[in-house]
Amino acid sequence: xxxxxxxxxxxxxxxxxxxxxxxxxxxxxxxxxxxxxxxxxxxxxxxxxxxxxxxxxxxxxxxxxxxxxxxxxxxxxxxxxxxxxxxxxxxxxxxxxxxxxxxxxxxxxxxx
Amino acid sequence: xxxxxxxxxxxxxxxxxxxxxxxxxxxxxxxxxxxxxxxxxxxxxxxxxxxxxxxxxxxxxxxxxxxxxxxxxxxxxxxxxxxxxxxxxxxxxxxxxxxxxxxxxxxxxxxxxx
Numbered sequence: 770x771x772x773x774x775x776x777x778x779x780x781x782x783x784x785x786x787x788x789x790x791x792x793x794x795x796x797x798x799x800x801x802x803x804x805x806x807x808x809x810x811x812x813x814x815x816x817x818x819x820x821x822x823x824x825x826x827x828x829x830x831x832x833x834x835x836x837x838x839x840x841x842x843x844x845x846x847x848x849x850x851x852x853x854x855x856x857x858x859x860x861x862x863x864x865x866x867x868x869x870x871x872x873x874x875x876x877x878x879x880x881x
Numbered sequence: 882x883x884x885x886x887x888x889x890x891x892x893x894x895x896x897x898x899x900x901x902x903x904x905x906x907x908x909x910x911x912x913x914x915x916x917x918x919x920x921x922x923x924x925x926x927x928x929x930x931x932x933x934x935x936x937x938x939x940x941x942x943x944x945x946x947x948x949x950x951x952x953x954x955x956x957x958x959x960x961x962x963x964x965x966x967x968x969x970x971x972x973x974x975x976x977x978x979x980x981x982x983x984x985x986x987x988x989x990x991x992x993x994x995x
Binding site: 874 | 885914916921922923924925926928929931936937939971973983984985986987988989
C-alpha cells in the first residue's frame with residue numbers, strides 16, 4: 770500500500786526549460802511534504818519542503834506546489850540545469866517521530 | 882562541521898547471519914533515523930532514536946533493532962538475515978528541536994545477502 774506515489778520513473782527535459790515533477794499521496798494525516806535529490810553513491814539531499822497549511826513555497830529555482838484537495842504536489846525547477854540531473858524523491862510525514870514516507874523516485878535527465 | 886558518516890560502505894553476508902551497521906551523526910544532532918532502500922524503491926523508515934531511546938518505528942520486524950550511544954552515534958542490527966534484506970541502508974541525523982527538513986542523510990551502507 771503505497772501512501773506516496775511518483776508515477777513517472779523518469780523525465781527528460783531540455784536545459785533551460787522547466788522541469789515539473791509530480792507526486793500524489795493518499796494519507797490525509799500527512800502535514801509536511803519534502804523533496805529530496807539523490808546522486809549515485811550519495812545519500813538523499815534535502816531540497817525544499819512545504820507545510821500542509823501552505824499551497825506554495827519557493828527557494829531560488831525551486832518551487833513546490835501543494836493541492837490538498839487533490840492530494841497532489843509538484844516540484845518546478847526553472848530554469849533546468851545539467852547539474853539538476855538526479856533522482857528526485859517526494860516524501861511526506863505527520864511529523865514528530867513518524868519518519869518520512871518516500872515515493873519511488875523520478876529520474877530527471879537534463880538534456881543539453 | 883562533519884556530516885553524517887556510515888560504515889562500512891559495502892557488506893556481504895549470507896542468509897541467517899547477523900549484521901551491525903554504524904552511523905555517526907552530524908555534530909549537534911541528537912536524533913538518528915534509519916531507512917532501508919531496496920533496488921528501485923524509495924527509502925523506507927525503519928526506526929528513530931532520540932536521546933538513546935527508540936521513539937518511532939516503521940513496519941519492520943523485531944529482528945531489526947538499534948542502539949544510540951551517549952555521543953548520539955547509532956547502530957542498526959539485523960538478525961537472521963534474509964535475501965530480501967539486501968538493500969542500501971541509510972542513516973539520517975537531525976536536531977530534535979527542528980522539523981523533518983533538518984534531516985541530513987549519510988551515503989549509506991550497501992548490504993548484500995547471499
